[in-house]
Amino acid sequence: MIRFSVLGCGRIGTMHARNLARHPQAQLVSVFDVFTKASDAMAAELGVRAAQSVDEVLADSEVDAVLIATSTDTHVELITRAARAGKAILCEKPIALDMEKVKACWAEISALNATVMIGFNRRFDPSFRAVHDRMTAGEIGKLEQLIITSRDPGPPPISYINVSGGLFRDMTIHDFDLARYFAGDIVEVQAFGGNLVDPAIKAAGDIDAAMVTMRSASGVLIHINNSRRASYGYDQRLEAFGEKGMLIAGNKTATSVQSFSAAGTAQGDVVLPFFIERYADAYAAEIGNFVESVAAGKTPLTSFRDGAEALRLADAALESFNTGRVVKLG
Amino acid sequence: MIRFSVLGCGRIGTMHARNLARHPQAQLVSVFDVFTKASDAMAAELGVRAAQSVDEVLADSEVDAVLIATSTDTHVELITRAARAGKAILCEKPIALDMEKVKACWAEISALNATVMIGFNRRFDPSFRAVHDRMTAGEIGKLEQLIITSRDPGPPPISYINVSGGLFRDMTIHDFDLARYFAGDIVEVQAFGGNLVDPAIKAAGDIDAAMVTMRSASGVLIHINNSRRASYGYDQRLEAFGEKGMLIAGNKTATSVQSFSAAGTAQGDVVLPFFIERYADAYAAEIGNFVESVAAGKTPLTSFRDGAEALRLADAALESFNTGRVVKLG
Amino acid sequence: MIRFSVLGCGRIGTMHARNLARHPQAQLVSVFDVFTKASDAMAAELGVRAAQSVDEVLADSEVDAVLIATSTDTHVELITRAARAGKAILCEKPIALDMEKVKACWAEISALNATVMIGFNRRFDPSFRAVHDRMTAGEIGKLEQLIITSRDPGPPPISYINVSGGLFRDMTIHDFDLARYFAGDIVEVQAFGGNLVDPAIKAAGDIDAAMVTMRSASGVLIHINNSRRASYGYDQRLEAFGEKGMLIAGNKTATSVQSFSAAGTAQGDVVLPFFIERYADAYAAEIGNFVESVAAGKTPLTSFRDGAEALRLADAALESFNTGRVVKLG
Amino acid sequence: MIRFSVLGCGRIGTMHARNLARHPQAQLVSVFDVFTKASDAMAAELGVRAAQSVDEVLADSEVDAVLIATSTDTHVELITRAARAGKAILCEKPIALDMEKVKACWAEISALNATVMIGFNRRFDPSFRAVHDRMTAGEIGKLEQLIITSRDPGPPPISYINVSGGLFRDMTIHDFDLARYFAGDIVEVQAFGGNLVDPAIKAAGDIDAAMVTMRSASGVLIHINNSRRASYGYDQRLEAFGEKGMLIAGNKTATSVQSFSAAGTAQGDVVLPFFIERYADAYAAEIGNFVESVAAGKTPLTSFRDGAEALRLADAALESFNTGRVVKLG
Incomplete structure (x- = not known):
């Protein structure tokens, strides 16, 4: 069982959170959003905790993996911090809009051996x-x-x-x-x-x-x-x-x-x-591949390098x- | 080369006449219709003779085969007369609307060994x-x-x-x-x-x-x-x-x-x-099967018995x- | 929220139980099968109670509705008993193989005004x-x-x-x-x-x-x-x-x-x-129609009369x- | 009625010649090929004359139009000579493989106002x-x-x-x-x-x-x-x-x-x-457009400029x- 926290409760974060709640080998532990209304609503719907900060999530020893569905400009920072916190990471595409930032991120995290998947649903x-x-x-x-x-x-x-x-x-x-x-x-x-x-x-x-x-x-x-x-x-x-x-x-x-x-x-x-409709099956399968990869300690099908x-x-x-x-x- | 006369210059007779005119092993010799306007027009279009009567057609030693595209109530009589005249026969469906007439027709012509095809185009x-x-x-x-x-x-x-x-x-x-x-x-x-x-x-x-x-x-x-x-x-x-x-x-x-x-x-x-549009290829192939059958002395794919x-x-x-x-x- | 017990834990009962577990307005309370291995396995998978008898289910005041997925020869008896117990009923087709039994069943239950749906998935x-x-x-x-x-x-x-x-x-x-x-x-x-x-x-x-x-x-x-x-x-x-x-x-x-x-x-x-594959969406929608019908007190789309x-x-x-x-x- | 000669009796020339023979407003008068066996065979099949030279064709006052289906390296010369001879021209693509030759050809023929169509069948x-x-x-x-x-x-x-x-x-x-x-x-x-x-x-x-x-x-x-x-x-x-x-x-x-x-x-x-099979209808329609254009004195749908x-x-x-x-x- 891989225990998740979802960062970002917008349209795509919500969809991922519901898929996680349904996946037999995944357990959704908490959700976070800077707009607490959004995270509260999702927490209530799915019966999980609404975390108050990213720090809280990353410090939570019951969280094995984070799913990053926040705005693009936060991806690199969140990937880096989550990797340092020893979490597995499924981050929505793109990693960043600037190749230098992507390289810098990799320089930071490559030695940490975190499992990182970039959400190329197709x-x-x-x-x-x-x-x-x-x-x-x-x-x-x-x-x-x-x-x-x-x-x-x-x-x-x-x-x-x-x-x-x-x-x-x-x-x-x-x-x-x-x-x-x-x-x-x-x-x-x-x-x-x-x-x-x-x-x-x-x-x-x-x-x-x-x-x-x-x-x-x-x-x-x-x-x-x-x-x-x-x-x-x-x-x-x-x-x-x-x-x-x-x-x-x-x-x-x-x-x-x-x-x-x-x-x-x-x-x-x-x-x-x-x-959301066309790739409904794809999003569910993506979660599946990530869960399997984390469980088996292998690289997901859509890796950090693929994102880069x-x-x-x-x-x-x-x-x-x-x-x-x-x-x-x- | 099988030499044809077409009896009946309505919509379907016209279509058949044009197919005969185009077939490399067929030669259209004459056309007939009780409405002489129709037969004259078809004769002019295709450069053939407009026969003045069925008798003329059946007596014509240059006609090997007749294509009967007249009204249904004339089919049995024309098949019978054509068979007696030694012509091969391609008759539009149905042979007749009355089974007794079909049987009587067969009783008349079976001994004559005429090649008879009924036009089941499909x-x-x-x-x-x-x-x-x-x-x-x-x-x-x-x-x-x-x-x-x-x-x-x-x-x-x-x-x-x-x-x-x-x-x-x-x-x-x-x-x-x-x-x-x-x-x-x-x-x-x-x-x-x-x-x-x-x-x-x-x-x-x-x-x-x-x-x-x-x-x-x-x-x-x-x-x-x-x-x-x-x-x-x-x-x-x-x-x-x-x-x-x-x-x-x-x-x-x-x-x-x-x-x-x-x-x-x-x-x-x-x-x-x-x-006419859907079965254009079929009508042409039907003529082909008839011509081949007459040439080879074999029963066409859609025989008198099939019509019965x-x-x-x-x-x-x-x-x-x-x-x-x-x-x-x- | 409509609370369900599923009677019969074979292939189709299992499928229905999983759909019930997923439906936002349904709550699966218990499952029953004469083969306790089957009901125990389903209960464990879905985190619900394995009832020991039909009596237990029908006496359970926390059960609003039963889904009957047992063998055909038990349908009439279970429909009748469930109707008497005041439960709403979703029964797999057919009601019975004998029209007289169907009529007798109706004579028994018609006055009870139970919500009865027959599972015509298509x-x-x-x-x-x-x-x-x-x-x-x-x-x-x-x-x-x-x-x-x-x-x-x-x-x-x-x-x-x-x-x-x-x-x-x-x-x-x-x-x-x-x-x-x-x-x-x-x-x-x-x-x-x-x-x-x-x-x-x-x-x-x-x-x-x-x-x-x-x-x-x-x-x-x-x-x-x-x-x-x-x-x-x-x-x-x-x-x-x-x-x-x-x-x-x-x-x-x-x-x-x-x-x-x-x-x-x-x-x-x-x-x-x-x-199971072709009608996966249909089975889920069927549950939806039943839940709505029970909630609204109306006749389901596929009624007892439709079964008859x-x-x-x-x-x-x-x-x-x-x-x-x-x-x-x- | 536009009277044609076909230059080139290869695969595509043969196909065009047969289409011309079938077109109600076209009349095939003669065919020519440097391999006389090919032109003789086509002439025999279609009942037309086998011309002995391009000169003979271009001098023939009974030829209104030439269809050029010879090898690409002869196109420019034949177009130019035919235009000078006052013939309408339907030439297979391409005009030439060298843009300078195409321009030179146009310089030669533009003042002659010949009807020129390039055979873009599609x-x-x-x-x-x-x-x-x-x-x-x-x-x-x-x-x-x-x-x-x-x-x-x-x-x-x-x-x-x-x-x-x-x-x-x-x-x-x-x-x-x-x-x-x-x-x-x-x-x-x-x-x-x-x-x-x-x-x-x-x-x-x-x-x-x-x-x-x-x-x-x-x-x-x-x-x-x-x-x-x-x-x-x-x-x-x-x-x-x-x-x-x-x-x-x-x-x-x-x-x-x-x-x-x-x-x-x-x-x-x-x-x-x-x-030949895919564009059978297209080739026939192409002939139709050329015949209409010549008859009406207008530019065909696929003009010399289109070829260039x-x-x-x-x-x-x-x-x-x-x-x-x-x-x-x-």
């Missing part, structure tokens, strides 16, 4: 996972091309954009990690961006649509497309094209119903609205977007 | 044919259940209903033949009918919706459903369920386009509107519908 | 439910035809067949209830059965494949097909055809992955293996199968 | 066309992203690679034209290439896989992926993503059959093998591939 999606495992088992032969489609249903508020680190570090970062999961380390990055969705995003200095092309060390060609808006819902697809075949993972809908009328045939539901590498790719994409050149990575 | 549809051939090759093991969906896009005029012989003999007759093609001879028939579409059809003494259940001698359970209306187009599907698998043949659409919007996902085109058996099943369905009993066939 | 399947609700909202106009496909992945052991009441009462009973949910009360039933799957089932006096045709009082034509085996998994589909459109609810697969290779394109996963009517249709189908006649229901 | 594919027309009609709002998938079933012989001008000019050129058809003129091009399929292609100095990203003047982001091999057939897809919706045009299969078995569900046929622009994009892609920089076009 590796745990049953459909993406099945494609990965069938590919690894040889079903499509050598992977040659990878196409990742990742479009949000609608743009976030500008207040979020302002602290997001920009599209590549906030949104594409998931796709960078997914690309590495399938194709391994990346050696070339090229990126196009555009402002097609919301003029306010442009005014905020960010882009709202992108296309990224990459090449892996193993020669795989990778395409990622992003948009901050998709009229039909949260569009999350993946195409793995290999020498012997192709595997495509499609979207998820609430039902299997298809309608037929004078307007057309076989129309399905709109796709599930956003990440995804940010490195985001930075490279931004550089390519700004310079019009392919960025080569060592 | 056996030649590439998708239904592929299901049949894959089933025969063993892909799904022994066939256990067969589901045939056959719905017209909209009801015909009442003038047509009045001479149609009723839903079972006019519309379901295609499904009866298809059932026999997949499951062999039928030993039990049970039918439900209803008036769900058009009150005028009820007033005319006919039904406009039906469900038929049958059992083949080999034990296959068969379901047919019919409607004189389908909002989304001409609905023609088939499901062959066997011990090792299932094969489904779906509808055809004009394009492979799918649309995604706030209203739903993956909506395809409406299905092709009606038989389909009518027998239609009569059995009508009897079951009227009596509420299963009708057993010897 | 009405709660999100896809079937969506079709129902969209139909009710008018999307397809008047319902005209209903096609229900219901095929088990493989035959049960003969020991089960022997006490099942036969295919119509054991398996088709779900489809009869689903038909009533969509089309209302039924006035005509006709049934074909066959032995296509397992000779041992024939030896046991039962059939293993069936096709049933029905007509509702409102004129809807209904087709049900059943098989005790489907090579590709648990096949559960529904087609609602109306004057303005058609809605089809398809099967569920574990992932959205499609594979493309030299063998073919767009191949999906096999469908979910059996009812489904059995009446099963008996009618059996009679039709035996006599070759349409059975008319008043 | 604009005439019914599915791509439907996406285009529905987009133009506003169904998806403003186009934002365009994804073109274009993979050959297998690599051509090295002898072909050697004279092809390389992947971008030979294969991607179709996708460049399709991109312009949907998104208008292009202002930025970036390309990745790889050798993933056949080492002999690398040895010949060419690539066999590519990913291209482009931006149109109107801001559309465009992705193209190419491979010289696809195990499941000729993969030709297009995704048009707009502010209000998305339209996807998929592959074509020979039948609508889906198979279900223990191996998986809903497996369709492999896609149509290659361009597509080559310009191929050259830009090659430059980007070689330099690792975005290439900007004026």
Whole structure:
């Protein structure tokens, strides 16, 4: 049994706390939020303690692991302190928006041998996972091309954009990690961006649509497309094209119903609205992988290094977007 | 080269005449219609002779085969006369609406050894044919259940209903033949009918919706459903369920386009509107089978006996519908 | 909060107990099974009491409701005793295999005004439910035809067949209830059965494949097909055809992955293996409907009468199968 | 009636000649090939004259139009001579492999006002066309992203690679034209290439896989992926993503059959093998557009300028591939 405290009781912290409460090998001990209303409500719902401070949580000998779901600017400090306190750590992505901070964090914690997982939920999606495992088992032969489609249903508020680190570090970062999961380390990055969705995003200095092309060390060609808006819902697809075949993972809908009328045939539901719904199974599986990893003393599927590498790719994409050149990575 | 005359220059005769004109081993020699305007137009379009009478056609030593696309009430007489004249015969379904006339026709022509094909186009549809051939090759093991969906896009005029012989003999007759093609001879028939579409059809003494259940001698359970209306187009599907698998043949659409919007996902085109479009390939293949059969002196895939058996099943369905009993066939 | 005891700790009782343990408005208090090993294990897993007898459960003033998941032959007695004890009742289908017992049970309990729900899980399947609700909202106009496909992945052991009441009462009973949910009360039933799957089932006096045709009082034509085996998994589909459109609810697969290779394109996963997986959401929603109904003092969506009517249709189908006649229901 | 001569009786010339023979407003007068065996065979099959020289064709006052299906290195000369001879011209893509030659050709012929069409068949594919027309009609709002998938079933012989001008000019050129058809003129091009399929292609100095990203003047982001091999057939897809919706045009299969078995569900046929089959309808429609354009004295849908622009994009892609920089076009 791994005993947890959840730091941050916003939308995603709440979801994680509920998953922890349900997991047979996890025990939720306490929750914390700087807004005590939020932590009190979650504590009451789940019948656990509302901690009054991070110090209290980190000092608690009954807490084995912390799940960090606070704002991005606190991640590095909390990871560092939790590692020093001997806790296992599951931290929401990204580690930070600044590569230097990520490196400094690693310099601090690497010797502490803490179990650290970064919450790249998509590796745990049953459909993406099945494609990965069938590919690894040889079903499509050598992977040659990878196409990742990742479009949000609608743009976030500008207040979020302002602290997001920009599209590549906030949104594409998931796709960078997914690309590495399938194709391994990346050696070339090229990126196009555009402002097609919301003029306010442009005014905020960010882009709202992108296309990224990459090449892996193993020669795989990778395409990622992003948009901050998709009229039909949260569009999350993946195409793995290999020498012997192709595997495509499609979207998820609430039902299997298809309608037929004078307007057309076989129309399905709109796709599930956003990440909480689409990746519900993935988030639960992510917790499972973390719990197993802590119990077995092994590195989780999405490690600190994975978090660092995804940010490195985001930075490279931004550089390519700004310079019009392919960025080569060592 | 088989030399043809087409009798009947209506919608379906015109379609056949054009297919004959295009077939490399067929030669269209003449066309005939009691409405000389129709035959003159077709003759002009295709550069062939407009015959002035059936006698002229049957006496023409340059005509090897006749394609009979006249009204149903003339079929038996034309088949008989053509057989006597030594012509090969491709006659549109049904042979007749009265089983006694069919038997009398056979008594007349059986000794003449004419090649006679009845135009059950669906056996030649590439998708239904592929299901049949894959089933025969063993892909799904022994066939256990067969589901045939056959719905017209909209009801015909009442003038047509009045001479149609009723839903079972006019519309379901295609499904009866298809059932026999997949499951062999039928030993039990049970039918439900209803008036769900058009009150005028009820007033005319006919039904406009039906469900038929049958059992083949080999034990296959068969379901047919019919409607004189389908909002989304001409609905023609088939499901062959066997011990090792299932094969489904779906509808055809004009394009492979799918649309995604706030209203739903993956909506395809409406299905092709009606038989001329849906079965365009089938009609061409039917001509091909007839030409080959005449050339090789063998029985076509859809023989006179097939025409007689389909009518027998239609009569059995009508009897079951009227009596509420299963009708057993010897 | 509705407090429950679960009677019967087999496969389906276990599943229900876990759902109850998870439901926010339900509280699982105790479980019972004549095999104390089973009830002890479930009690331990869920942290509840293992009752020693039905009497203990029914006498327990802290139990508001019982979920009956024992063998069919005990249902009537347990429903009756629980109703007398003032408990709300959620009983697995069927109420009984004998219509007279069902009627006698009702005569006993009707005056007691117990909340009684019969566990017809399919009405709660999100896809079937969506079709129902969209139909009710008018999307397809008047319902005209209903096609229900219901095929088990493989035959049960003969020991089960022997006490099942036969295919119509054991398996088709779900489809009869689903038909009533969509089309209302039924006035005509006709049934074909066959032995296509397992000779041992024939030896046991039962059939293993069936096709049933029905007509509702409102004129809807209904087709049900059943098989005790489907090579590709648990096949559960529904087609609602109306004057303005058609809605089809398809099967569920574990992932959205499609594979493309030299063998073919767009191949999906096999469908979910059996009812526990396919109807996982439905079982949870069923509990939800029961809890709400008890709390609000209203009749659940699947009432005692629904249980009785489904059995009446099963008996009618059996009679039709035996006599070759349409059975008319008043 | 437009009277044609076909120059070049190889695979694609033969296909065009048969389409011309079938078109109601076209008349095939003669065919020519330097291999007289090929032209004699085609002339015999279609009942037309086998011309003995290009001079003979161009001097023939009964020839209104020439269809040039000879090898690429002859295109410029034949276009120029035909234009001078006052013939309308339908020339297979590409105009040439060298932009200077294309410009010189235009300098020669622009004043002659010849009708010149370059055979970019894909604009005439019914599915791509439907996406285009529905987009133009506003169904998806403003186009934002365009994804073109274009993979050959297998690599051509090295002898072909050697004279092809390389992947971008030979294969991607179709996708460049399709991109312009949907998104208008292009202002930025970036390309990745790889050798993933056949080492002999690398040895010949060419690539066999590519990913291209482009931006149109109107801001559309465009992705193209190419491979010289696809195990499941000729993969030709297009995704048009707009502010209000998305339209996807998929592959074509020979039948609508889906198979279900223990191996998986809903497996369709492999896609149509290659361009002759996939684009059969498109080639016929292309002839139709040319015939209409000549008759009406208007520019065909795929003009000489379109041919030049597509080559310009191929050259830009090659430059980007070689330099690792975005290439900007004026």
